[in-house]
Amino acid sequence: MKTTRRxxxxxxxxLPAGAAAAKKAPAISAITPSPLYAKLGIKPVxxxxxxxxxxxxxxxxxxxxxxxxxxxxxxxxxxxLQKKVGARIAELLKAPAAMVTCGAASAISVGTSxxxxxxxxxxxxxxxxxDGIRYEVIQQKTHRSGYEHQMESCxxxxxxxxxxxxxxxxxNERTGMLFFLNKADPNGQIKMEEFIxxxxxxxxxxxxxxxxxxxPAANLWKYTEMGFDLVxxxxxxALRGPQASGLLLGRKDLIEAAxxxxxxxxxxxxxxxxxxxxxxxxxxxxxxxxKVDHEAEWRDVESRVASIRKALDGVSGLQTxxxxxxxxxxxxxxxxxxxxxxxxxTAQQVHEKLQAGDPPIHVQRxxxxxxxxxxxxxxxxxxxxxxxxxREIFGA
Ligand SMILES: *Cc1c(COP(=O)(O)O)cnc(C)c1O
Numbered sequence: 330m331k332t333t334r335r336x337x338x339x340x341x342x343x344l345p346a347g348a349a350a351a352k353k354a355p356a357i358s359a360i361t362p363s364p365l366y367a368k369l370g371i372k373p374v375x376x377x378x379x380x381x382x383x384x385x386x387x388x389x390x391x392x393x394x395x396x397x398x399x400x401x402x403x404x405x406x407x408x409x410l411q412k413k414v415g416a417r418i419a420e421l422l423k424a425p426a427a428m429v430t431c432g433a434a435s436a437i438s439v440g441t442s443x444x445x446x447x448x449x450x451x452x453x454x455x456x457x458x459x460d461g462i463r464y465e466v467i468q469q470k471t472h473r474s475g476y477e478h479q480m481e482s483c484x485x486x487x488x489x490x491x492x493x494x495x496x497x498x499x500x501n502e503r504t505g506m507l508f509f510l511n512k513a514d515p516n517g518q519i520k521m522e523e524f525i526x527x528x529x530x531x532x533x534x535x536x537x538x539x540x541x542x543x544x545p546a547a548n549l550w551k552y553t554e555m556g557f558d559l560v561x562x563x564x565x566x567a568l569r570g571p572q573a574s575g576l577l578l579g580r581k582d583l584i585e586a587a588x589x590x591x592x593x594x595x596x597x598x599x600x601x602x603x604x605x606x607x608x609x610x611x612x613x614x615x616x617x618x619x620k621v622d623h624e625a626e627w628r629d630v631e632s633r634v635a636s637i638r639k640a641l642d643g644v645s646g647l648q649t650x651x652x653x654x655x656x657x658x659x660x661x662x663x664x665x666x667x668x669x670x671x672x673x674x675t676a677q678q679v680h681e682k683l684q685a686g687d688p689p690i691h692v693q694r695x696x697x698x699x700x701x702x703x704x705x706x707x708x709x710x711x712x713x714x715x716x717x718x719x720r721e722i723f724g725a
Contacts, residue, residue: 358709359688374684375711377692379658379703380541384691386565386572387706389610393570396613397606405605407593414608415584418576418615423550424560426584428577429608430591433540433563435601436577437479440559441466442590442597443583444506444534445484453590456597457484463505467496467533469517472510474538480508483597493519493527500531511539511552512657525556534558534583540575541657543567546623553578564607567658570614574607627660633704633712634661640716641665644725646672652701663702665719674723676700682722690715 359373380387419427430436446453466485490496507528528535537557552560564574591598638649650664669675676694683690693701
């Protein structure tokens with residue numbers, strides 16, 4: 330067949346690579362066949378839970394995949410790459426310094442190791458042993474995150490306090506770090522500014538775990554600018570970087586102390602490896618995130634919320650609402666509520682029916698007669714499918 334100019338244009342051969350890919354790329358969703366997962370006997374699901382590790386985090390945009398692919402083709406001095414990528418991310422996120430970790434949980438570990446060893450290589454080598462180490466980490470009772478093991482496995486002993494007075498008297502010569510769980514700020518007696526101030530006055534570094542809190546995007550620099558010495562974000566959540574990546578941002582001396590606390594260096598963090606692909610992928614994700622049109626993305630999320638609510642409109646005994654969580658995962662969700670005894674249908678049963686369908690649908694079940702649906706990670710027709718299936722389950 331003769332190749333005409335028109336055919337070449339249609340095939341996208343004359344378009345820049347990105348434009349051609351955007352034109353041709355099908356809207357991938359849970360209903361797009363995946364030979365890879367089919368071969369493994371894994372059924373892709375509609376993610377109505379949000380950015381969670383157990384469902385695969387988030388979906389990387391093409392520019393992130395492309396960066397990982399290019400990174401994968403070369404050998405490079407890895408510690409040098411980590412420093413260059415860190416410097417670039419720090420610049421983009423207005424932080425004094427930054428490094429890529431293999432997740433937010435790993436950032437908690439290497440950040441804690443840096444605070445406990447205070448930049449002393451001999452102390453770092455001794456972790457998790459406590460001799461000569463400032464091993465106590467103070468945390469408010471309401472700020473328990475479930476990630477305490479990440480500090481304890483580095484040798485930390487968690488000291489729990491509730492009031493400002495308790496915090497001030499708990500600080501002593503063994504205190505190495507003050508831990509703050511960003512999303513717990515409304516629940517704690519000691520608020521963010523006060524917590525930072527106490528850390529500064531007493532010369533103890535403060536760490537803020539904001540893993541799920543990169544919405545709005547300005548949060549990525551807000552907490553370092555407020556004065557937290559270390560701030561943590563997941564790479565595979567809102568940022569849509571590689572699932573196995575995370576960010577540790579903060580004070581230059583602490584990031585320098587944290588680098589040797591992780592692979593490729595031996596010791597406490599050797600098991601936390603970050604590959605060249607994750608480093609370059611996360612950098613590409615940060616570059617995208619700081620310039621992407623968040624308002625357009627927000628409008629897409631709103632339209633998916635509206636689509637599910639509309640599908641359930643008029644189903645008797647069912648109330649739907651639009652819900653935006655405070656701080657973590659701060660994007661519109663859908664709540665569905667009903668009286669279980671009146672409908673003869675429990676949230677557990679609805680949940681099971683959703684998961685048993687094709688494609689399976691995963692949502693949150695926060696209580697009796699209640700579903701919480703995150704539409705954030707839904708693509709293509711997925712929100713429509715969810716609305717239709719719920720309507721069927723509720724017998725409408
Ligand atoms: C998700 C999360 C983590 C863990 O993040 P990973 O990137 O999966 O390691 C830690 N802390 C909080 C508050 C989180 O929400």
